[in-house]
């Protein structure tokens with residue numbers, strides 16, 4: 199996507215000194231089940247909301263689906279070898295709920311669990327620490343038919359599913375995150391409807407957000423009881439939210455969007471309360487009658503770590519007449535009660551998602567979580583960029599992506615120097631994959647995937663990242 203108001207990224211490395219990360223820093227890469235596995239109808243897997251959504255005309259660009267994706271389900275041992283060749287210390291993957299518990303309740307599907315047992319064994323045999331995410335957006339369709347995340351019962355179903363996975367894999371997986379980016383599940387899935395299940399109702403989005411967090415808390419309690427050695431956390435996608443000017447209207451717009459994007463999740467999980475201003479902002483949308491006594495105590499069950507996904511910054515302003523059209527995550531109804539806030543573009547370089555590149559925002563985000571919320575170890579569980587890649591002479595020279603990683607790793611190091619207990623970094627993504635409503639039109643991978651042949655080609659960024667891992671840091675530029 200090109201936007202004449204945005205200069206393209208330049209692919210030039212920022213100047214900077216040689217940097218060394220703390221010993222034991224966990225260098226990884228991340229993926230998610232529906233984005234890479236394929237094998238949508240094999241091994242007893244049943245449909246999730248993303249199968250239904252992607253098979254519904256007009257929902258995903260080009261009618262793309264995750265039916266085959268990167269065919270990782272069949273190519274898993276080769277993909278793990280690729281990870282080992284890159285020297286990855288850890289691999290963050292998600293378990294497909296509809297693969298291991300196809301109906302969303304009831305007994306586990308042994309064949310589904312077996313795939314993840316084999317994956318974990320393969321990782322461990324290659325010296326790669328498995329990092330397991332329980333939910334990366336693929337709710338079993340029967341649970342959506344019963345009400346989805348706006349229904350309270352889904353939280354309990356999630357905890358039961360977490361227990362099944364813990365019983366099967368808890369002896370060999372140390373790191374567990376419950377949810378990936380609950381903001382997306384709630385506000386893109388039930389607010390704007392640009393993600394599965396494609397519903398559009400502000401009150402449902404808020405209820406979904408609460409029940410996702412309740413499911414998280416219940417799952418943490420179940421995992422803690424059965425696997426006391428496990429390191430447990432959640433992954434949230436956070437954005438610094440900056441007012442476009444000092445004008446009070448702009449400052450208030452930033453406060454409102456910050457409440458919906460960040461504090462909606464950080465406050466309940468890490469403080470055990472909803473922000474008071476959020477409830478006031480949402481008074482026309484919901485009375486929070488879905489929050490029951492004791493919920494916030496469950497949601498704030500103590501964790502061992504927090505995962506932060508970081509991509510960009512929101513710059514916002516008070517509404518004016520004739521504002522520019524909203525797009526993608528900015529779709530108005532993903533901001534219930536604040537639909538009229540304007541998202542401002544600053545004219546700085548962007549990625550192929552049109553997301554502004556803002557590495558200092560990562561320092562701000564990590565410092566904020568640490569300084570305002572918690573002393574827990576933090577991990578960047580996703581960070582990366584889509585760019586238009588081309589294969590020439592069998593190589594993919596993705597200089598823009600490489601520069602993006604370099605800048606954000608320098609930012610990560612700066613955060614550590616500022617006192618943030620940042621313990622690891624996961625590049626998004628190991629390989630090109632199904633980018634949700636964008637289908638296969640956006641490439642985030644360090645490894646190129648040819649979707650016709652399923653050939654993999656490590657891009658320049660992958661080779662560069664392998665060297666970063668080898669030296670546990672960055673060379674001087």
Ligand code: IFM
Nearest residue numbers: 230379507580626633642
């Ligand atoms: O591809 C997604 C991922 O599934 C969740 N975090 C953001 C990525 C890029 O959009």
